[in-house]
Amino acid sequence: MAHSAENRSAGGSVQWEELLPAAFKRRLAACPIVYVPLGLCEPHGQIAAFGLDTIKAVWLCEEAARRTGGIVAPTVGYQIHETGYHARWLEDVVGEVNPHMTAMPPEVMLRFFLYQLRAFANAGFKGIVAVTGHGGGNQFDYRLVAERFARRTGLQVFVASDPELTGGQYEGDHAGRYEISQLLYIRPELVDMEAAPLASVPGAGGRLALGDDYADATPALGKRIMETCAEGLCAAAAKMLDAIKSESVNTAAASAASAGAAEAPPIGYAIMEEIWAELLSSSADWRTTQPDAGQQAVGNRSRWKALERRT
Numbered sequence: 333m334a335h336s337a338e339n340r341s342a343g344g345s346v347q348w349e350e351l352l353p354a355a356f357k358r359r360l361a362a363c364p365i366v367y368v369p370l371g372l373c374e375p376h377g378q379i380a381a382f383g384l385d386t387i388k389a390v391w392l393c394e395e396a397a398r399r400t401g402g403i404v405a406p407t408v409g410y411q412i413h414e415t416g417y418h419a420r421w422l423e424d425v426v427g428e429v430n431p432h433m434t435a436m437p438p439e440v441m442l443r444f445f446l447y448q449l450r451a452f453a454n455a456g457f458k459g460i461v462a463v464t465g466h467g468g469g470n471q472f473d474y475r476l477v478a479e480r481f482a483r484r485t486g487l488q489v490f491v492a493s494d495p496e497l498t499g500g501q502y503e504g505d506h507a508g509r510y511e512i513s514q515l516l517y518i519r520p521e522l523v524d525m526e527a528a529p530l531a532s533v534p535g536a537g538g539r540l541a542l543g544d545d546y547a548d549a550t551p552a553l554g555k556r557i558m559e560t561c562a563e564g565l566c567a568a569a570a571k572m573l574d575a576i577k578s579e580s581v582n583t584a585a586a587s588a589a590s591a592g593a594a595e596a597p598p599i600g601y602a603i604m605e606e607i608w609a610e611l612l613s614s615s616a617d618w619r620t621t622q623p624d625a626g627q628q629a630v631g632n633r634s635r636w637k638a639l640e641r642r643t
């Protein structure tokens with residue numbers, strides 16, 4: 333039957349890559365918001381999967397799209413790491429072993445993010461919600477990109493790390509009670525507490541950034557955390573949708589007397605390059621290009637020394 337795939341897609345999926353055009357257009361018309369999950373692979377101890385940050389960002393975006401409307405963009409499984417404040421952190425919690433990460437330089441990721449925003453605008457979205465499962469500072473740089481893009485294009489862009497969505501109820505951590513609980517709730521099969529002793533087995537990689545209080549993690553806490561994050565995300569998306577709707581009412585009224593509401597022409601590369609040039613000229617202010625204020629310098633012999641400063 334020709335319409336069975338369409339029905340499955342329309343009824344089940346909120347993922348852009350799984351939608352057929354008719355279902356995409358319906359979802360877009362009902363709620364022109366796109367969610368983009370930003371994660372990466374990095375160690376979360378011997379006990380948890382590398383993609384924890386990615387997996388929780390996807391989960392939150394899908395929940396928000398199901399509850400509030402909108403479409404989830406393809407996941408970004410690479411992110412800024414190694415540079416700036418990350419360098420000393422890696423020296424401290426990973427040491428001189430291979431952490432098996434999908435790390436990218438800030439100037440690559442932020443430029444890519446800028447062009448992602450362009451792609452979303454050109455695909456017809458009016459609002460963009462980016463959720464990063466990797467926090468600690470990166471989100472500030474993504475917001476610099478988002479703010480400049482929003483100013484130039486009039487789109488709404490919201491960027492948050494998952495702990496920021498909890499309104500101060502949870503602080504977030506790295507592979508500790510907070511994060512391991514999150515994974516225990518959403519993907520319990522990706523946590524193996526019995527693997528913890530590998531940390532002391534030669535050649536296994538050591539502690540690999542495991543948090544001190546990981547053993548206090550529970551699925552019940554994970555559920556509370558993820559629900560709180562999801563509620564915060566849905567509230568942000570609902571607020572954005574209201575703003576988009578009231579804006580489109582005004583735009584429609586203004587253009588009613590003229591030729592009608594034609595689709596805006598696609599954004600080209602030139603305006604993106606202007607925004608990028610402005611961003612790059614202030615790269616000394618990015619959080620990911622230098623150590624945090626007061627952060628101890630990386631040891632001269634550390635493998636993490638070379639990328640500590642990018643400016």
Ligand SMILES: [Zn+2]
Nearest residue numbers: 384385507511
């Ligand atoms: Zn994490």
